[in-house]
Amino acid sequence: MAIPTPSVGAWILPSEEDPANTPYDYPGGSYQSLIVNGVYKSVDILNICFVDTVSTPNGYSIALGECTHTGGVTNLQYMQWIIADARAANPGIKILVTMGYAADEISQLFSGPSSGWPAVLAQYAQNIVTYLQTYDLDGLDVDWEWPFSDSTTQSQFQQAFTAIGNAFAGTPYILSMCPNETSNLDPATVNTYFDIVTLQLYGAADRGQFIRYGINANLLGYGAKFESVNSDDLAPYQDAQQAYAGYQAGPYDKLTQWRLNSGDFQFEQAQQMILYQLIKGSPTGPFDDTHIAAAAGNPPITSLAIRSGNVLDAIQATSSSSFEGNPVTYTTVQHGGNGGNPTPVTLATGDTITSISGYTGTWYGWQVVLQITVHTAKGASYGPFGSMAGSTSQTPFTLSAPAGQSIVAFSGSVETVPMAGGGEGNVVASLGVTCA
Numbered sequence: 418m419a420i421p422t423p424s425v426g427a428w429i430l431p432s433e434e435d436p437a438n439t440p441y442d443y444p445g446g447s448y449q450s451l452i453v454n455g456v457y458k459s460v461d462i463l464n465i466c467f468v469d470t471v472s473t474p475n476g477y478s479i480a481l482g483e484c485t486h487t488g489g490v491t492n493l494q495y496m497q498w499i500i501a502d503a504r505a506a507n508p509g510i511k512i513l514v515t516m517g518y519a520a521d522e523i524s525q526l527f528s529g530p531s532s533g534w535p536a537v538l539a540q541y542a543q544n545i546v547t548y549l550q551t552y553d554l555d556g557l558d559v560d561w562e563w564p565f566s567d568s569t570t571q572s573q574f575q576q577a578f579t580a581i582g583n584a585f586a587g588t589p590y591i592l593s594m595c596p597n598e599t600s601n602l603d604p605a606t607v608n609t610y611f612d613i614v615t616l617q618l619y620g621a622a623d624r625g626q627f628i629r630y631g632i633n634a635n636l637l638g639y640g641a642k643f644e645s646v647n648s649d650d651l652a653p654y655q656d657a658q659q660a661y662a663g664y665q666a667g668p669y670d671k672l673t674q675w676r677l678n679s680g681d682f683q684f685e686q687a688q689q690m691i692l693y694q695l696i697k698g699s700p701t702g703p704f705d706d707t708h709i710a711a712a713a714g715n716p717p718i719t720s721l722a723i724r725s726g727n728v729l730d731a732i733q734a735t736s737s738s739s740f741e742g743n744p745v746t747y748t749t750v751q752h753g754g755n756g757g758n759p760t761p762v763t764l765a766t767g768d769t770i771t772s773i774s775g776y777t778g779t780w781y782g783w784q785v786v787l788q789i790t791v792h793t794a795k796g797a798s799y800g801p802f803g804s805m806a807g808s809t810s811q812t813p814f815t816l817s818a819p820a821g822q823s824i825v826a827f828s829g830s831v832e833t834v835p836m837a838g839g840g841e842g843n844v845v846a847s848l849g850v851t852c853a
Contacts (some may be wrong), residue, residue, distance in 0.1 A: 420511070420591065420612060424638075425693045426462035426673035428515065428595075431495035432484040434679050440487050441498055447678040447686075448499070454712040457506035457676065459693035462591070462613075464558045464673065465496055467517035468548075470525060476537065477526055478544035479557075480516065507656055513591060514549075515558040520568035523577045538577055542584035549590060556591030557581065562617070566600045571780045575603040582610025595640060595673065597622045604631030615640045615673045619654050625666060638671030639664040641692070643685040645740065652743040655686050657691035664696065672696060681740045687713035687747050694750045700843055703830045705754045706734065707851040710826035713747050714738060715853035717769045717823055721791065725802035726757030729775075729786040729845040734827060753831050754843030760802060768795045769823035775851060776803065778810040783834045786845045787811060794823065807837075818852040826851040 435447040436438075442449060450458055468479040480592070484492035496514075503510050516522055522683040526537055545557060558580075569577075578592070585592055588836035590611055596602065597617035607614060613696060619642035625794050628634050641660035643653050664672050674692070690709045716738035726732040731753025737746050764770070775789035788803035805811060818824050 420671070423670045424461040424613075424672070424695050425459065425636075425689075425696050426464060426615070426671070427460050427689055428464045428466050428667045428673065428676040429499060429678050430466045430676055431499055431678075432482060432492050433678060434486065435678060435682050438487055441490065441495060447682040448502075450682065450686055450712055451677060452502050452506060454686065454690075455506060456689060456708075456712060457510060460503070460510060460677075460688040462511045462593075462685045463499075463503055463512065463514045464515045464593075464595075465499060466676075467560065468514045468516040469517050469519060470522045470541075472525075473544070476544060476554045478541065479514070479516065479548050481514070497552065498765065504553075511517045511555040511591060512553075513556040513558045513593060514552075514554055514597070515560055517559045518562045518565040520564040522565050523573050526577060528574055534576065535580075538580035539584075541577070542580040543583060546584050546588065546590070555589065556585075556593065556612075559592075559594040559596075561594055561596035561602065562598060562620075562709065566596070566598055566602075569601055571601045571603050574601055578606050578610055582606070585724075589718050596627075599626060599630040599632075600629065602632070602643035608633045608636070611636060613638050613671055613673075615671065619628060619675070637667070637669060638673060639667055639669040641672060641674035643674055643681075643688045644676055644679045645681045653681060653688075653740070653745060654829065655688075656748070657688040657695060658748055659743075660688075660692055661695040681745075683712060683714050684740055684745050684747075687822050691747065691749060700754070701833050702833045703828075703837045704750075705828035706826040707828060708709045709747065709749060710736065710851060710853070715825045716747065718825060719746075719764050721762040721799075722751065723760050723762060723789075723800075724751075724753060724755065724757040725760065725788075726804070727787075727806045727808070728757075728803045729789055729848070730757035730782050730842070732789075732827060732845060734849070736825065749826075752827065752829065753845045756836065756844065758835070758844040762791060762799045764848070765791060765795060765797065768793045768797065770794075770818075771823055772815055772817040773824065773848070774815040775803070775848075776805060776808075776811040776812070776813055777847070778805070778808045778812055779807075780808045783832060783844075784846060785832065785834070786829075786848050789848070797805040816848070816850045818850070824850045825853045
């Protein structure tokens with residue numbers, strides 16, 4: 418199976434919904450937000466959690482953990498809806514199921530006489546392939562942590578995943594793992610049959626530990642976590658910029674984050690989209706942060722990072738809100754280049770941006786945003802940013818929020834232009850706003 422490089426993935430847990438006890442199609446709920454705000458477009462590999470090893474009349478297989486939702490809807494129905502919606506939004510997405518971390522996921526396969534193990538394992542592997550075919554899935558992910566990791570011997574790991582790897586050979590199926598420890602892993606089996614090893618770096622996993630253990634470094638992926646920590650400290654583990662910094666430091670070319678639909682799903686989904694932009698990169702062309710803001714609940718912009726010289730070189734917004742009483746922020750990617758001079762703009766507490774005024778025009782033959790000034794609800798003004806030197810035409814513009822609303826996101830385009838000192842640079846060619 419060809420895996421995108423770089424790849425950005427996420428886990429999702431269909432046994433839960435937020436708000437609690439609401440149906441899958443609840444407007445504004447975690448599942449509909451994924452669809453309405455286009456979050457699936459920012460996921461290359463989606464891991465659905467969790468399947469368990471179960472005994473069937475046709476030998477051992479896997480099955481999604483049972484759960485009954487509002488109205489008697491089953492967990493399996495939720496999984497099928499997720500698959501259909503994800504593929505409709507992102508036809509190129511790869512969707513896997515993640516094996517849970519129960520103690521007997523693999524060890525139960527070895528309960529009979531050793532002479533029968535090869536046949537049991539071969540049937541198990543084939544039944545997994547059948548399950549993937551039945552539900553239009555692209556592979557199997559394995560959550561390797563206690564008690565699963567302590568209750569499975571290295572030999573059992575080797576035999577079971579060799580059988581699965583052989584069953585996947587010549588098929589498009591992906592075999593991946595998300596470990597937080599090396600206990601009882603067989604490095605040769607991992608290196609031979611697994612496509613991705615996403616380290617739970619928000620937990621106990623350590624990149625160096627896995628490399629020293631014998632796992633190929635090129636298999637390793639960065640495991641991020643945007644979910645809240647726990648009931649005592651509900652601030653999220655990480656934001657997109659923190660996860661991206663760890664991803665770069667690895668270095669890695671694969672990242673997956675836990676998860677898209679917990680009680681802080683607005684934070685998770687918005688950060689997923691920001692992270693996708695950071696990793697994939699899009700220095701020029703159109704940009705639009707509208708869906709990021711919407712997924713976050715349209716929090717107010719509280720600061721800007723602006724770069725300007727003759728013209729508007731770049732703009733970047735940070736919005737702030739809270740989750741369960743804890744402050745959370747959303748910093749979008751920088752739109753534009755690193756030319757000009759950086760100027761931070763920090764709004765007063767409780768203030769909001771109500772309009773952007775300025776000029777567009779021709780600058781050395783290029784149509785760009787020449788200058789902007791930021792205006793707030795409390796009467797503050799910041800700017801102007803951009804001297805307009807070198808421009809041959811100036812057309813004024815004003816982008817205003819309706820009464821009672823504020824500007825919450827920017828859209829527009831970035832253009833690469835030749836610079837006076839030689840070389841090229843990126844500048845903002847057009848600018849739009851989203852209000853809420």
